[in-house]
Amino acid sequence: MSGYNVTDPNLPINNNNPCKDIHECLDSESVCGPNSHCYNYNGSFSCFCWGGYNVSDGNKAISKGNPCTDVDECVEISDVCGPNSVCNNTVGNYNCWCMSGYNVTDPNLPINSNNTCKDINECLFSPSVCGPDSNCTNEIGSYNCSCLNGFTATNSSLPISINNTCRDVNECVEISDICGPNSICNNTVGSYNCWCMSGYNVTDT
Numbered sequence: 001m002s003g004y005n006v007t008d009p010n011l012p013i014n015n016n017n018p019c020k021d022i023h024e025c026l027d028s029e030s031v032c033g034p035n036s037h038c039y040n041y042n043g044s045f046s047c048f049c050w051g052g053y054n055v056s057d058g059n060k061a062i063s064k065g066n067p068c069t070d071v072d073e074c075v076e077i078s079d080v081c082g083p084n085s086v087c088n089n090t091v092g093n094y095n096c097w098c099m100s101g102y103n104v105t106d107p108n109l110p111i112n113s114n115n116t117c118k119d120i121n122e123c124l125f126s127p128s129v130c131g132p133d134s135n136c137t138n139e140i141g142s143y144n145c146s147c148l149n150g151f152t153a154t155n156s157s158l159p160i161s162i163n164n165t166c167r168d169v170n171e172c173v174e175i176s177d178i179c180g181p182n183s184i185c186n187n188t189v190g191s192y193n194c195w196c197m198s199g200y201n202v203t204d205t
Helices: 024-032
Strands: 004-006 019-021 036-041 044-049 053-055 068-070 085-090 093-098 102-104 117-119 134-139 142-147 151-153 166-168 183-188 191-196
Touching: 024 036, 024 044, 044 053, 093 102, 142 151
Parallel strands: none
Antiparallel strands: 004 019, 036 044, 053 068, 085 093, 102 117, 134 142, 151 166, 183 191
């Protein structure tokens, strides 16, 4: 019968020289091909692909000529990592990472469609990501920094951050004739004051 061989091929088959099961799985790769499990049982055997692999032609049995190949989960499984994530296929597996500005909901579990990447509210961080004398506005996947009234970025060519903080604007120096003629300008932190010079009164408008 198929799946069996006589114990001693030089002798006739009988009770003392019976047919025994062929253990096809002793050389499983030659039977099932790579990336597979071979299970032997009386008279036959079965092949199964490892996790992360699928048979090349699903209409045919797994074999050396129809082997198990890597599944690209990032392409073949829709939204396998969930939204706001990056999927990286590896041989027999895949990895998920959250995009910049996002963190996994439960850091103790792998990222997937049930444990997705959520927006980080950077504006809740302490110390502030924007530095002192600033406003922080959270955005989906990011945030925006702006200076309070009376302040400006130390380096106006760079975004406001903890490394490029808001500094006081000296209106008395930086804004020409801000108080008008015959006046004295006094800079304060975040603002300024104006006084009339001796012998002058403010015009009533």
